[in-house]
Amino acid sequence: MREAIVVQARPVPGIPAGKVGMWWFLASEIMVFGGLIGCYILLRLASEGWAATAAHVSLPLASINTLVLLTSSLTMVLAFAAVEQGEHRGVRIFLLLTVLLGLMFLGIKAYEYSTELASGFTPLTGLFWSFYYAMTGLHALHVLGGLVVNFVLLLMSLGKGAWPKVQHRVELAGLYWHFVDIVWIFLFPLIYMT
Amino acid sequence: MHAIEPAFWRRYIFSTDHKMIAKQYLWLGLVMALVGGFTAYLMRWQLAWPETAVAGWGYVEPDFYNALVTMHGTIMVFFVAMPILLGAFGNFLIPLMIGAGDMAFPRLNMMSFWTLLVAALVLLASFFVPGGAASAGWTGYPPLSARPIYTGVHWGLNLWILALALEFASFLMGGVNFLTTAINMRAPGMTFFRLPLIVWMQLTAAVLFLLSVGPLIAGAVMLLLDRTVGTSFFSPEGGGDPLLWQHLFWFFGHPEVYVIMLPGLGAALEVLPVFSRKSIFGYRLIVYSTIVAGILSFIVWAHHMFMSGMDPRLAMPFSITTILISVPFAIIVFAMIATLWRGSLTFPPPMLFALGTLAIFILGGVTGIFNGSAPVDIYIHDTFFVVAHFHYTLFSAVFFGGFAGLYYWYPKMFGRMLNEMLGKIHFWLTFIGFNAVFIPMFLLGTGGHMRRIYNPLQYDFLTALQPLNVFITLAAFVLFLGQLPFMVNVFWSLAAGRAAERNPWQANTLEWVAASPPPHGNFEALPTVYRGPYEYSPAQIAEEWMPQNRPLVPRTAS
Numbered sequence: 229m230r231e232a233i234v235v236q237a238r239p240v241p242g243i244p245a246g247k248v249g250m251w252w253f254l255a256s257e258i259m260v261f262g263g264l265i266g267c268y269i270l271l272r273l274a275s276e277g278w279a280a281t282a283a284h285v286s287l288p289l290a291s292i293n294t295l296v297l298l299t300s301s302l303t304m305v306l307a308f309a310a311v312e313q314g315e316h317r318g319v320r321i322f323l324l325l326t327v328l329l330g331l332m333f334l335g336i337k338a339y340e341y342s343t344e345l346a347s348g349f350t351p352l353t354g355l356f357w358s359f360y361y362a363m364t365g366l367h368a369l370h371v372l373g374g375l376v377v378n379f380v381l382l383l384m385s386l387g388k389g390a391w392p393k394v395q396h397r398v399e400l401a402g403l404y405w406h407f408v409d410i411v412w413i414f415l416f417p418l419i420y421m422t
Numbered sequence: 423m424h425a426i427e428p429a430f431w432r433r434y435i436f437s438t439d440h441k442m443i444a445k446q447y448l449w450l451g452l453v454m455a456l457v458g459g460f461t462a463y464l465m466r467w468q469l470a471w472p473e474t475a476v477a478g479w480g481y482v483e484p485d486f487y488n489a490l491v492t493m494h495g496t497i498m499v500f501f502v503a504m505p506i507l508l509g510a511f512g513n514f515l516i517p518l519m520i521g522a523g524d525m526a527f528p529r530l531n532m533m534s535f536w537t538l539l540v541a542a543l544v545l546l547a548s549f550f551v552p553g554g555a556a557s558a559g560w561t562g563y564p565p566l567s568a569r570p571i572y573t574g575v576h577w578g579l580n581l582w583i584l585a586l587a588l589e590f591a592s593f594l595m596g597g598v599n600f601l602t603t604a605i606n607m608r609a610p611g612m613t614f615f616r617l618p619l620i621v622w623m624q625l626t627a628a629v630l631f632l633l634s635v636g637p638l639i640a641g642a643v644m645l646l647l648d649r650t651v652g653t654s655f656f657s658p659e660g661g662g663d664p665l666l667w668q669h670l671f672w673f674f675g676h677p678e679v680y681v682i683m684l685p686g687l688g689a690a691l692e693v694l695p696v697f698s699r700k701s702i703f704g705y706r707l708i709v710y711s712t713i714v715a716g717i718l719s720f721i722v723w724a725h726h727m728f729m730s731g732m733d734p735r736l737a738m739p740f741s742i743t744t745i746l747i748s749v750p751f752a753i754i755v756f757a758m759i760a761t762l763w764r765g766s767l768t769f770p771p772p773m774l775f776a777l778g779t780l781a782i783f784i785l786g787g788v789t790g791i792f793n794g795s796a797p798v799d800i801y802i803h804d805t806f807f808v809v810a811h812f813h814y815t816l817f818s819a820v821f822f823g824g825f826a827g828l829y830y831w832y833p834k835m836f837g838r839m840l841n842e843m844l845g846k847i848h849f850w851l852t853f854i855g856f857n858a859v860f861i862p863m864f865l866l867g868t869g870g871h872m873r874r875i876y877n878p879l880q881y882d883f884l885t886a887l888q889p890l891n892v893f894i895t896l897a898a899f900v901l902f903l904g905q906l907p908f909m910v911n912v913f914w915s916l917a918a919g920r921a922a923e924r925n926p927w928q929a930n931t932l933e934w935v936a937a938s939p940p941p942h943g944n945f946e947a948l949p950t951v952y953r954g955p956y957e958y959s960p961a962q963i964a965e966e967w968m969p970q971n972r973p974l975v976p977r978t979a980s
Contacts, residue, residue: 245526249602252632256594259636263673267640267666275661351653355661358653362643 250400254407257370261411264366265418268359272422278356279422284349285360286340290420293336294412297371300329301409304378304402311395316385319398323382326405330375337368363415370408377401438528439942440513445835446535447509451502454542458497459902461490470895472877484876485574488557489549491874495560496582500589501542503682503820508593509538511685511827512600512624514835518933518940519618521609521949521971526602534595541588548581556582559874561671564656564664568648583646590635597628609932609971611951615706616970618931618955620688620827622709626716627681634677634720641670668730672723680719683815684712686823687754690779693826694758696929697773698765699966701956704757711750711757718747728796729803737796744794751787755780766959771845772927775826778853779818786814789864804874807867810860817856825852825908832915833922837939840919844911851904858897862890930969931955 272278303325310318341361351361378401384390428437437443467476468487475481482490513531517524525531548555555578558567562582570576604617604625644655645667654660656667695702702708724732724740758780767773789811792798802808825848832840869887871878878884878891925934932951936944949971957968968974 243606245602245606248605249527249530249598252598252601253594256597256632256636259633260639261636263637263640263670264643266637267644267670271663271666351647351651352660355654358644358647358655358662362647362653362655366643 244396246396246400247403250403254403257407261363261366261414264359264363265414268363268418271355271359275355281349281354281356282360282419282422284344284347285420286343287420289336289340290416293333294416296329296333296336297409297412300326300333301406303329304405308398308402311398316391319394320382320385323378323385323398327375327378327382330371330378334368334371334375337364360419363419367408367411367415370411374401374405374408378405436532438524438532440517440525440528440531441835441940441944443531443535444510444512444514447505447513447538448835450535450539450542451505451510454497454501454505457546458494458502459905461494461497462898463902465490465494466895466898468876469878470892472879485554485557487876488559488573488874489555489575489578492556492559492562492582493545493549496545496556496586498816499560499678499682500586501538501545503816503824504589504593505538506824507682507685507689507820507827508596508600508624508627509535511620511689511824511831512596512628514831515618515933516600516603516621516624517607518834518936518944519621519931520604520607520612521932521945521951522603522607523943523945523948525599526606527599530595531599534592534599537588537595538592541585541592544581544588545585548578548585551577551581554578561675562645562667563671564645564648564667565658568645568656568664568667570649580646580649583642583649587639587642590639593631594635597632600624600628601632609949609951612932612970613951615709616951616954618688619691619702619705619708620685622712623684623688623691626712627684630677630684630716630719631681634674634681637670638674641667644670665727665730665732668727668732669723672726673720675726676723677716677719679812679816680715683819684716686779686819686827687783689823689827689830690776690819691754691758692931693772693776693830694761694780695956695958696830696927697768697770697776698762699958700761700765701958701960702757703760703763704753705954705956708754708757711753715747715750718743718750722747722794725794725796725799728799741794741796745791748787748791748794751783755784755787770829770842771840771849772826772830774846774849775822775829778849779822779826782814782818782822782856786811786816786818789814802867804872805867806863806871806873809873810863810867813860813863817860821852821856825849830927831933833926834933834936834938834940836916837922838915838919839922839926840911840915844907848904848907848911851900851907855897855901855904859894859901862894862897866890866894928967930957930967932970935969935971 303322307319307322307326310316310322349357351358381394381397381401384397385394434442437446464476464479464482465487467474468482473481513525516522553570553575555575556562556567557573557575558579562579566572567579570579573579604621608617644653647653648655648657648662654662656662656664658664691702691708722740722744724736725744728737728740762777769777789807793802793808793811829840829845832838866887869884871884871887875881878888922938924936924938926938927934932949933940935949950973951970952973953968953970955970957963959966960968
C-alpha cells in the first residue's frame with residue numbers, strides 16, 4: 229500500500245497581518261523618536277544652562293496636556309472595547325471623544341507655542357529651544373496624523389456597510405494612538421520636569 | 423484566480439501585483455544605474471585628464487565635480503542597490519518562495535514604488551535647480567551641508583534631503599510588507615528553517631533598515647531645520663556639534679551597507695547549490711551568522727569616524743567590534759566554498775556571477791580588516807584605499823550578486839531565456855574591468871591619494887601616481903562598455919528570446935513550481951512544503967533533485 233509521507237505543517241502565528249505590520253511600523257517609529265530624544269538627553273547632560281532656559285516652558289499647560297492625551301488613550305481603549313462587544317454606538321461616541329481630546333491637545337500646544345514665540349523663545353534662541361520645537365513639533369505632527377485616521381474611522385463607523393473593516397482598524401489605530409501617547413510620556417518629564 | 427486581465431493602466435502602471443511592482447523597481451533601478459554610471463564616467467575622466475573637456479559632455483567645473491561625487495554615491499546606494507536588490511528581488515521572490523499568492527499588503531506595495539519614483543524624480547530635478555545638485559558628499563556632513571553659504575547649493579541640498587526622506591518612507595513601507603508577509607503567509611510546511619536563504623537575507627535586511635533609519639530621520643529633520651530655519655543643531659557657533667550628525671548618519675549608514683549587501687549574497691547563495699548540484703553547506707550556520715552580523719552591525723558605526731575628532735577612547739572598542747563582524751561573514755564565505763567543494767559544477771552566467779560575488783567579496787572583506795583597525799585607518803582614511811574597499815564589498819554583493827540573481831530569475835520573471843554567450847561575455851568584461859579599475863586604487867590609497875579631490879595634479883606628491891589614475895579610467899571604460907552585452911541581451915530576449923520552461927535550472931525552491939512568468943495569484947494550487955530548499959543529490963534517494971513541494975512516496979516492499 230502506497231502512503232504519502234506528509235509532514236505536519238506548523239500553523240502560522242494567528243496574528244492578523246495588519247497587527248504584525250503595525251508593530252513593525254511602530255518599531256521603526258520608536259527609533260525615530262528614540263534617536264531624537266537620545267540626542268536631546270546626551271546634549272543636555274553635556275551642556276550647562278539648559279535647566280535655566282527650560283524653566284520658561286509652562287509646566288501647568290503641559291500637565292493639562294498630559295492629562296488630555298492620557299484620557300484620549302482611555303477613550304481609544306473604550307472604543308476598542310465597544311468594538312469587541314459589538315456596541316456600535318459606543319464605538320462612535322468614544323472615537324468622537326478621542327478626536328476631540330486630540331484636538332484639545334493640539335490646541336493647547338498651539339497656545340503654548342504662541343506664548344513662547346511672543347516671549348522671544350524661537351527655535352533659534354538656543355539649542356534647548358531648537359530641540360523643544362523639533363521634538364514637540366514632530367510629536368504634534370504624529371498626533372495630527374493619528375487624529376486624521378481616527379476621524380476617518382469615525383466617519384466610516386457612521387455609515388452602515390463597513391463594520392468588519394472598522395472593527396479591525398480601530399484596534400490598529402489604537403496601537404498607533406497609544407504609541408503617540410507613550411512618546412509624550414517621555415517628552416513631558418524630559419522637557420518640562422527637569 | 424482572476425479570469426479577466428485588468429486593463430492596461432491597472433496591469434502595468436497602477437498594479438498591486440508584487441511581480442509587476444518588482445519589475446517596476448527593476449527598471450527604475452537599471453535606469454538610475456545608467457545615471458549613476460554616467461557620473462562615474464565624468465569623474466574618472468576628470469581624474470585621469472584633469473581640466474580637459476570630457477568627451478560627449480564638456481568641461482567639468484569643480485563645484486559640479488563635488489555634485490558628481492555626491493550624486494554618484496547617493497544614486498548608487500539608494501536608487502540602484504536598494505530598488506534592485508530589495509525592491510525587485512524581495513518583492514518578486516518572497517511571495518513565490520514562501521508559497522503565497524501575493525504580499526500581505528498589495529496596495530501598500532504599490533504605494534511604496536510610487537513613493538520611490540517621486541523620490542527619484544526629486545533627486546534628478548535637483549540637478550537643474552539654481553545652485554545645482556547636492557555637493558556635500560553622499561554622507562552630507564555639516565557644517566558643509568548645514569549652511570548653504572559653504573557650498574553655494576541651496577535648493578539642491580534641500581531636495582536631496584527630501585528625496586532621501588521619500589526613499590526612506592518607501593523602504594519602510596516595503597520592509598513592513600516583507601516582514602508581515604514572511605511571518606504570516608508561508609505555505610503549509612514552510613517553517614522558518616525551510617526558507618531559502620535569500621528570504622532570510624531579505625528579512626534581516628528589512629529588520630536592519632527598519633531599526634536603523636530612525637535616528638537618521640531625526641538627524642535629517644535637524645539638518646533641514648538648520649538649513650531652512652537657521653537652527654544650530656550641527657553648528658558649533660550656535661552651541662551645536664557637527665559630530666552629532668556623523669553619529670546619527672553612521673548609526674544608520676553602517677547597517678545600511680549590510681541592508682544592500684545581504685540580499686546580493688543571498689542571490690549567490692541561491693545560485694551556488696543549483697549549479698553545484700549539491701546542498702548548501704551549513705544552512706543553519708549561515709542563518710545564525712547572518713543574524714549575528716545584523717546585530718553586530720549596530721555597534722560598529724564609529725569605525726567611519728576614527729579621524730573625526732571624536733573621543734579617542736572610542737577607537738579601541740569600535741575597532742574590536744569591527745574586526746568581530748568579519749567573523750560571521752567569513753563563516754558565510756567558507757560555507758559558500760564548502761558548498762562548491764566536490765560539486766558537479768556547471769558555469770552558465772548565473773553561476774559565473776555567483777562565483778564572481780564570492781571572489782570579489784573575499785577581497786573586500788579582507789581589506790575591511792585594514793580599515794577597521796584604527797591605527798591603520800589613521801593613514802588610509804579618506805584615501806582611495808577606502809573607495810576600493812567599499813567598491814569590492816558593495817560591487818560583489820550588489821553588482822555580481824545582483825546579476826547572478828538577474829540571470830538566474832530572468833526566465834521566471836519574463837518567461838524568456840537570455841542568450842548564454844552574451845552573458846558570458848558580459849561576465850568576463852565586468853570581472854576583468856572591475857578588478858582593473860579597483861585593484862590599482864588600493865595602491866593609490868596607500869600612496870596617499872585623497873578621495874573626492876578635483877585635480878590630483880595640484881599635489882606634487884601625487885604626480886607620480888597619475889599614470890595609475892589614467893589606467894583606472896581606461897579600465898573603467900572597459901567596465902562601462904562591458905555592460906552593453908547585457909543591455910543588448912535583455913532587449914533582444916524580450917523581443918525574440920526563446921520561451922522559458924517552468925524550471926529551466928531544475929531547482930528546488932517554490933518559485934520554480936509556478937509558471938514562467940507566474941500568473942496573477944502565482945500558483946495553480948497552494949503548495950505544501952515537505953523539505954528544505956537545497957536537496958540536491960540527496961542521500962538514499964534516486965532523484966538528483968527534490969523540489970520543496972514534492973511529497974516523498976516510498977517504494978512498496980516487494
